[in-house]
Every structure is written in C-alpha cells, then in structure tokens.
Amino acid sequence: MRAGLWLLLLLPLAEAHRPAGDIGDVEITDATISWLIPGTFETGDEVFVVELVMPTDFALPFEVLVEKRPRLADHRPMYAVVGPGLPTPTADELAVLPYPLPDGWGVYLDQNDLPERIVYFEQVMRRNMWTSGTTALPLQRGPNEVWIWSPDGTTGDFQLGFGVEEDFSDGGFGAVFADWGTYAY
Amino acid sequence: MAYDGRMRCFFLIAMLGGCAPEVEPSAACEAYVTCLGARDLARDRNTDVERFVAGGACWGSHEAAEFCTGACERGLDWLREAEADTLPTECSP
Numbered sequence: 154m155r156a157g158l159w160l161l162l163l164l165p166l167a168e169a170h171r172p173a174g175d176i177g178d179v180e181i182t183d184a185t186i187s188w189l190i191p192g193t194f195e196t197g198d199e200v201f202v203v204e205l206v207m208p209t210d211f212a213l214p215f216e217v218l219v220e221k222r223p224r225l226a227d228h229r230p231m232y233a234v235v236g237p238g239l240p241t242p243t244a245d246e247l248a249v250l251p252y253p254l255p256d257g258w259g260v261y262l263d264q265n266d267l268p269e270r271i272v273y274f275e276q277v278m279r280r281n282m283w284t285s286g287t288t289a290l291p292l293q294r295g296p297n298e299v300w301i302w303s304p305d306g307t308t309g310d311f312q313l314g315f316g317v318e319e320d321f322s323d324g325g326f327g328a329v330f331a332d333w334g335t336y337a338y
Numbered sequence: 339m340a341y342d343g344r345m346r347c348f349f350l351i352a353m354l355g356g357c358a359p360e361v362e363p364s365a366a367c368e369a370y371v372t373c374l375g376a377r378d379l380a381r382d383r384n385t386d387v388e389r390f391v392a393g394g395a396c397w398g399s400h401e402a403a404e405f406c407t408g409a410c411e412r413g414l415d416w417l418r419e420a421e422a423d424t425l426p427t428e429c430s431p
Contacts, residue, residue: 185386209384209386210378210383210384210385210386211385211386212370212374212385212386212387212389212390212413213389214405214406214409214413238381238383240417240420240421261416261420276401286408286412287405287406287408287409287412288409288412288413288416289370289390289406289409289410289412289413289414290413291374291377291385291413293383317389317394317395317396317402317405317406318389318395319395
C-alpha cells in the first residue's frame with residue numbers, strides 16, 4: 154500500500170508540532186512550519202509517503218515518534234527522506250529502501266535502531282513518546298519525499314514530526330478535536 | 339527612589355513580553371549553520387537556516403533549544419559521514 158500525502162508549500166517560513174489529520178487524507182499547505190502527522194500500520198507492510206514541495210532550500214529537523222507503551226516496545230518505524238541534493242546512498246542503504254530512488258535523488262535513512270530509545274515528553278498532548286531522535290536535514294527547493302515503513306512488520310500507531318516554527322494562527326488543533334480518538338488516551 | 343529612563347525602559351520591555359525565555363544558540367547549531375553555509379557556497383545554493391541562528395525559533399525556550407541542538411548534532415554527524423569526500427573543511431570537527 155502506498156499512502157500519499159501532498160504537502161504543497163507556498164512560502165518559507167517548534168517545539169510543539171502542529172497536529173494534522175491522519176497521514177494519507179490531509180493536505181498541508183506549508184511544510185516550513187512544524188507538523189506532527191499521525192499514521193497507523195494496520196498490517197505492517199504499508200509504506201507511507203509524504204510529499205514535500207519546498208518553496209526554497211530549507212534546513213529542518215525530522216523525527217518519527219511512537220507512543221511509549223509496552224505493546225509498542227518493538228514498534229520502530231524506519232523512515233527515509235529522499236530528494237535532490239541529499240547524499241548518494243550506499244548499497245546497504247539502497248537495499249533497505251522500499252522503493253527505487255528517482256534519478257538524481259539522494260537519501261537520509263533513519264533506521265530508528267538506537268540501542269536505548271530516546272523518551273520525549275510531548276507537552277501539548279502530555280504523553281511520553283519514543284523518538285527516533287531529531288535530525289536536521291538540508292532539503293533543496295522543489296519536490297522531496299519522506300517514506301515511512303515498518304521493517305519488522307510490526308503494527309501500531311506512529312507520528313512523523315518535522316519543522317521548528319510554530320503557527321497556530323488559524324486554530325491548528327482542529328484535526329485533534331475532529332479525530333480525538335487518534336490522540337486521546 | 340526615582341526611576342531613570344533605562345529602568346522605565348526595562349519595565350516597559352518586561353511588560354511587553356521582553357522577558358520571554360531566550361536561549362543562546364548552541365555550539366552544535368552554530369557548527370551546523372557554519373557547515374551548511376560553506377556547503378552552500380560550494381554548491382551555489384542558499385539554504386534557509388533562520389530557525390537555527392540567534393533569534394530563531396530554536397532559541398525561544400530551553401525545550402526548543404534542546405530539541406534543535408540534538409537535531410544539529412545528528413544532522414552534522416550524518417553530513418560528515420555521508421558526504422565525507424566532498425564536505426568543505428568548515429564542516430570538520
């Protein structure tokens with residue numbers, strides 16, 4: 154399954170990511186602000202794709218988060234940021250990727266395999282999360298993608314977080330209240 | 339005690355929110371920004387790093403600073419490894 158999410162960026166512009174609706178059914182208009190996009194591996198063989206159309210060359214942090222619960226202890230979604238200007242992958246990295254790389258694109262691969270998982274207290278929804286660790290990446294203007302998959306076929310929820318600048322000027326939490334079950338305990 | 343102009347200014351700034359937490363940029367993010375600047379020069383690019391420099395969104399709270407510092411450390415470590423053959427000397431440890 155290839156779940157797609159279009160991020161159409163208009164202008165370049167946190168620690169509290171702005172929540173979006175479920176991955177695959179939401180359109181984000183500005184990826185230069187901070188976003189938290191939830192998804193769920195139902196079967197474990199899905200690959201989620203987030204498309205980022207950057208309005209300018211732009212450096213920003215990425216991470217994948219999983220709620221810190223015993224049943225998700227082995228759930229470590231892997232992600233790759235792919236796009237022009239990123240480094241050419243090694244053969245080992247290419248072998249891990251779920252899709253062939255478009256011509257001329259490079260990759261940042263995060264295998265989410267730290268021996269001791271980083272625990273992060275998410276202050277907006279007030280819960281502990283395991284994070285892959287944040288990594289700042291320099292993306293080039295134009296199309297880029299994030300691919301997220303479950304290498305061991307584990308199932309469960311995850312969240313993709315990226316960006317720093319907050320912008321809740323138009324509310325921003327509408328998706329949370331419209332889909333409370335995704336976020337609430 | 340009479341207030342002088344500077345003290346009135348201080349209280350005015352405080353009332354307007356001037357006392358919000360402001361953290362100095364970390365050495366890790368300064369190194370990351372320096373590296374990207376040199377990398378851009380070699381590639382004829384111009385990467386927006388505004389959030390990582392002084393006054394950027396990374397430095398509005400201690401939590402944000404910790405978040406960004408970790409991102410800069412990991413981002414620079416990754417660049418040094420993945421682009422070891424082409425990265426400018428400004429990116430060296």
